[in-house]
Amino acid sequence: MQYKGLFWSAVVRAILSLRRDQGKAEAADTTGLAALNELETGLTQQSQLEQLLTALCPPADRHLLGRSLIGYFDFNKMGNLVVYAMATRNIQAAMACFVPRAQQLFHSEVALTKDDEAPTVALQWQASNSALIDDLQIYFLFALFRHLAGRHFDFSAIGSPHDAAGSLLAPLSQSKRLQDTQIHLRFASEWCLRPSFYHSQAIEKLLAPTLSQTEVPSIKQSLHNVFAKAEAPARIRAEWVAEQMGQTESGLRRLLRSHNIAFSAMLKEYIHDKSCQKLLGGSKTDDTAVELGFSDRRSFERSFKEFSGISAGQLRQLGNRLRFHKGNHSLLEIVDNLPPLPATIQSLVAMDDDNMTLKSVVKLVSKDPIFQAHVMSKASKAIYGSAPENLEQAIGRNLGLSNIKQLAVLFAAQQQLTAQCRHNDVEKLTDAMLLCLPVFNAIEAEHSSQLAVTEELRQIMLFSTLSLFLVFHDKCLFVDGVMRTWDEAEDFAHFVAQVSEEFGICLYGATSLMLLRWGFQSSINQQLWKLCQAIEAPASAGVAGKILTTQNVSFTASAMSEQHSEAVLATLPPAAIARVSTVLQQWKG
Numbered sequence: 001m002q003y004k005g006l007f008w009s010a011v012v013r014a015i016l017s018l019r020r021d022q023g024k025a026e027a028a029d030t031t032g033l034a035a036l037n038e039l040e041t042g043l044t045q046q047s048q049l050e051q052l053l054t055a056l057c058p059p060a061d062r063h064l065l066g067r068s069l070i071g072y073f074d075f076n077k078m079g080n081l082v083v084y085a086m087a088t089r090n091i092q093a094a095m096a097c098f099v100p101r102a103q104q105l106f107h108s109e110v111a112l113t114k115d116d117e118a119p120t121v122a123l124q125w126q127a128s129n130s131a132l133i134d135d136l137q138i139y140f141l142f143a144l145f146r147h148l149a150g151r152h153f154d155f156s157a158i159g160s161p162h163d164a165a166g167s168l169l170a171p172l173s174q175s176k177r178l179q180d181t182q183i184h185l186r187f188a189s190e191w192c193l194r195p196s197f198y199h200s201q202a203i204e205k206l207l208a209p210t211l212s213q214t215e216v217p218s219i220k221q222s223l224h225n226v227f228a229k230a231e232a233p234a235r236i237r238a239e240w241v242a243e244q245m246g247q248t249e250s251g252l253r254r255l256l257r258s259h260n261i262a263f264s265a266m267l268k269e270y271i272h273d274k275s276c277q278k279l280l281g282g283s284k285t286d287d288t289a290v291e292l293g294f295s296d297r298r299s300f301e302r303s304f305k306e307f308s309g310i311s312a313g314q315l316r317q318l319g320n321r322l323r324f325h326k327g328n329h330s331l332l333e334i335v336d337n338l339p340p341l342p343a344t345i346q347s348l349v350a351m352d353d354d355n356m357t358l359k360s361v362v363k364l365v366s367k368d369p370i371f372q373a374h375v376m377s378k379a380s381k382a383i384y385g386s387a388p389e390n391l392e393q394a395i396g397r398n399l400g401l402s403n404i405k406q407l408a409v410l411f412a413a414q415q416q417l418t419a420q421c422r423h424n425d426v427e428k429l430t431d432a433m434l435l436c437l438p439v440f441n442a443i444e445a446e447h448s449s450q451l452a453v454t455e456e457l458r459q460i461m462l463f464s465t466l467s468l469f470l471v472f473h474d475k476c477l478f479v480d481g482v483m484r485t486w487d488e489a490e491d492f493a494h495f496v497a498q499v500s501e502e503f504g505i506c507l508y509g510a511t512s513l514m515l516l517r518w519g520f521q522s523s524i525n526q527q528l529w530k531l532c533q534a535i536e537a538p539a540s541a542g543v544a545g546k547i548l549t550t551q552n553v554s555f556t557a558s559a560m561s562e563q564h565s566e567a568v569l570a571t572l573p574p575a576a577i578a579r580v581s582t583v584l585q586q587w588k589g
Contacts, residue, residue: 006077007078007263008039008049010073010075010078012032012035012036012039012053012056013077014074015053016029016033018068025550026276028052030055031052031055045246046130047131050133051135053130053133054132062168067169072137073143078417079105081098081104082144084207086147087198087200088148090193090195091145091192092149094142095112095121099111102125105137106125106137107133108126109125110123110125112124113374114189120188122185123185125182126186127162135168135169140305148200149191149194150194152190154174155185157176157179159178159186160177160178160179164177205369208367210368219256224270226244227267227270233292233293234292234293234303269307273516275304279315279316282316284316285301288300295428306526309526330475331471333475334475338514338517341518342371343412344364345409348405349408353455358396361395361401361404362391372391374411375394375404376391378399379398381587382587385398403458406458407434410434411465414426417469417473420473421474423472428467429555431559432559433466435554435557435584436462436547436550440461440546443572443580460524460531461547461551463511463520463524464508464527464551465507470514476524481502482499491555491560492556496535508528509528512525515528521583530543530549534548558587
């Protein structure tokens with residue numbers, strides 16, 4: 001059995017801090033400090049954890065440790081589930097969020113029962129082979145419930161198959177100790193609704209979406225941590241990974257299937273995330289192929305292009321261009337430190353288009369109240385028809401299922417990067433991205449052979465300018481120059497060209513860095529590369545030219561001055577001007 005995550009790391013940190021203050025630091029403490037990383041990444045077996053905790057909590061010291069350890073527990077370092085639980089309104093609310101997800105922290109499921117006659121509440125779970133591990137889990141719940149209900153909270157009874165002597169709780173709790181086959185905690189029901197003075201609606205609202213996550217991210221992280229141990233990632237085999245995780249190969253594959261994870265896809269994503277870092281950092285393609293364990297350059301090139309949609313040479317060329325211009329390395333640092341997409345957005349993007357239904361999308365979006373409000377706001381714009389009465393109408397009738405994924409990614413970028421964006425109206429930027437699709441349809445409606453708006457074209461239209469969040473980022477070393485260029489630009493096309501000429505940045509190439517970071521692969525990056533080429537040949541026709549024209553109209557009209565907007569509209573055919581003007585009026589209405 002493995003113990004994972006921030007929970008046990010925080011427990012060990014608390015013990016280390018207490019031991020330091022008690023003047024007991026010795027070799028075991030150095031070992032404990034060195035073990036924190038593996039604890040956090042989920043690669044610690046029960047025997048290893050028990051050995052570590054026993055060294056830090058020898059029986060002779062447990063009474064002294066138990067008396068003070070509660071003051072060293074830092075719930076904020078134990079992960080989102082614990083932070084959410086500590087911010088709830090009472091113990092009942094904390095148990096409602098903790099019990100269904102207890103395996104994220106403990107080694108087994110936790111059952112909750114109520115006895116209305118007593119009246120008492122009981123928590124019960126399978127005991128482990130380690131008395132100390134079980135004791136610390138009990139101690140944690142005791143500390144959490146005292147945090148919520150006050151220092152007088154206590155269990156009425158604690159059942160355990162382990163010897164009660166030397167329990168960490170002995171100095172703090174007056175509870176009756178019972179012999180039981182499982183861990184069994186009982187306390188009076190009156191404690192459940194005692195209000196907590198630490199209740200925070202803001203924290204509940206912020207973290208509620210993360211509680212809908214399954215264990216998939218932690219499983220993925222565990223795989224990544226094992227991959228990182230290999231000297232040649234391209235030669236990793238499932239059998240070796242299973243061995244590192246203490247499982248059989250068949251057991252590992254069953255686990256991955258149960259979470260809808262493909263081992264080969266996970267490995268390829270890891271390998272090419274590493275290859276992107278190396279190529280952008282200046283490593284030669286041949287050297288990168290060797291370092292990653294490919295048999296030769298050709299097999300690496302083929303695999304990389306299949307994954308990313310562009311060649312290794314093209315990505316390296318982008319990296320060279322970024323490094324050539326002073327300050328552009330800051331963009332690579334910003335991309336490296338981008339937060340992952342939120343859980344709700346990841347789940348939405350991962351949905352299979354063929355099996356995606358209105359019901360499933362509404363159910364997912366409704367778990368994220370902030371995103372839900374954003375959807376309702378955008379769907380209420382006149383361009384989408386009458387204002388929706390509920391989320392079903394907003395998605396199914398107004399926005400359309402086909403657009404919801406793109407809206408989700410734009411929303412995530414806006415939410416995560418607004419605080420660092422120097423542009424004074426971020427919503428205008430994302431509105432311009434959303435406006436591109438209806439403007440494109442209005443322009444193309446003049447032609448009988450109107451381009452079919454495929455999923456790929458929709459993504460390019462909406463995502464290709466996401467790198468504006470990079471060049472307007474307050475950590476971008478040339479952001480002042482970009483802001484000046486924006487203010488002085490005649491229109492959006494002029495801004496894009498000036499950024500390319502003056503700072504060596506192709507906005508579309510920089511966007512590919514963001515999308516690769518967020519897991520978007522293959523075809524969309526091919527199209528972004530074509531847009532890079534189209535910037536250098538402004539008169540280019542074809543789909544790339546049409547997209548650039550659409551973006552010029554959308555951004556100039558909704559995010560720049562009206563004077564410039566009229567000049568851009570004048571370049572369109574008369575019939576298209578009328579249609580686009582109607583679209584713009586509906587958008588603003």
